[in-house]
Structure formats: C-alpha cells, structure tokens
Amino acid sequence: MILESVEMDGVTFLKMTNAVGLSVLLSDYGAGIYEIRYLGEAMNIAPKDKKAWLKSDAYFGKTVGRLAGRVANGKLDYLGKTYTLSVNEGKNTLHGGKEGFSYRLFKMDVVHLGDGVAADFYLISPALDMGFPGECALRVRYFLKEDEPLLRISYQSKVSEQTPLNFTCHTYFNLGGEKNVDRHLLHVKSHQSETYDSSLIPQGFKASPSCLDFSEKKRVGKDIDDPYLLNSRTAGYDHCFLFSNNDGGVVLSLESEHFLFELKTSLPAVQIYSDNYPHPEMPLNNGQREERHSGLAIEPVYAPLDYHAMTALPFETKKDFIEYHFSKKGE
16 A cells, blocks of 8 residues: 655545545535545546645535535424524525535544554534534544445444434545546446425435436436426435335446446445535546536435434444445446
C-alpha cells in the first residue's frame, strides 16, 4: 500500500493506493472522498480546484450527517418532542443543516490492518448541535483492501441519548472520465421509489413509475427528461429507492463502456441524484467541465422519515457500512 499526504490551508489530504490500481484521495474536512481512481482512470467527479471543493455546497464525496435528506420546516418531531434544526434550504433542513458534518474538520488516524489500510476520521457532535438531540461520537472508516479493487466505508457511532442518525457518503460517480453519465447503465434492486411534495419533502414510497424503474439495467439518460420528473421539480433524478431485497449482495450497479461499479451496504435504501443543478463549465477533477448529469450521486441511506430504523440508543454502538467495488469490463 502506498500512502501520500499533503496539507493545504489546515486541511489534510491523504492518498491511499493499493496493489491492484485502486486509489482514493481522502480529506479530514468533511471526512470526505475527493477522488477515486482505478487503473489511472477517474471514477468520480469533484471540483478540480481543491479550495472550491472545500467550499462547495454540493457535498462532493463528503460525509453527510447527522441526518441525510430533508426535514420539513427544520422541525424534527421525535419521541414526542419537537427539535428546531438549522435550516439551509429555504425553510427546510438539508443533510444536517448549515454546519452539518460535511463542513466539519475531523480528527484523522491511519490504521494498518492485516489485508489493507484504514483511514479513520473522528468527530464529537455535542447535544443540540444544529438542533439535534444528544451528543454523538462518530468514527468514519475508509478501508482500502490491498489486493482487491474494494473500498469499504463504515460508520460507528455512540450517543448520549436516544436520537436518529442517518449518515452517508455523497460521492458523484462517473466511470472513466466521460462527459456525463447519460450513457452509463444503472441497475437498482428496487421496485419502489419515494414520492415528494413541491418542496421535495418525502411523502412515502410507491411503486416506481417507468421513468424511475431501474429494476432492469438501463441507460441513466433514457428517461431523465420524462414529464413526471420535470413536473416533480427534480429536473432529473433526486429520488430515494427502497431495496426490494438486501441480503448482503450487490444492490446497485453502474457501468460505463469500460468500467463496472457495484455497491453493497447495510442500509435499506439509496438516494440517487443526477447533478441536476451544476456550476456550468466548472473544471472537474476528471478532466471534464461540469454540466447537467456530469455525475450520479449514489447515497445509501435509511428510508426517509423512518426515525425508528435510524434510532441510536444511549451507550450502544450503532454500525452501518457502504462498500464500493470496481472492475474493468472484459478482464
């Protein structure tokens, strides 16, 4: 394993490269992924300018928390109490609020394990931080296996009082540095997708309409301009999909002409966002410039508003994981 580290404006970037050509460039700011490369080719997008990446409000590759997704009117109704949260999207709370975990500097440590290396990121969030109940101590671990193109992200948290937690990694995938992902093929092990009101607040899962049906592999761009999506204000995909069966196997795959990405996770659903509101012509780290659908954000999550499933109990350890596997087609 090759490890390289650089600092910039008080932020550390750590690059880990394994023996089979998978490398990941991590940052202690937002406990985030800046870049993933496999066999020298970019697997994700982010602003080329690292300073722009640090300041970006698009969550490129960063850890999202305490709650991924939107909370209506910044009011969390939980266990008979209403908590007033930080609002950062109109009157609503998105991805944890104005200073959610994506905007925090984590403590970092590197751990050498038997079959790879882990970068651990630590954060303690005090009670009522951004309005959320209870203190939360979080460890985000990125484990890169030495002899396999596999990156595993694990979340381990402890809380001082009962509270909901819903962490994810907001990586935008684009396999091989293509202009956009419209020609990528997407398969999701799901038959149900979330419905939303006019402010994109979740309203419950229903059987996926044809434009949101990826139960059979199809091109990302095939139905992305369907009237159903245009009328729902998402201008593309910004939807949560409930896995029909998560038995520990692959629940989602994305493939370009030359590369295949496969996802495993302990989480029951996935939010998919098709970079619908880009910064036009912004240089990206894959050599392209940002446009609509430059990348596909794939964010494993708990089902929206399922605070029971999200609940962490005092002095118990809550654990979840996300696993990325890359391969080159034809090999």
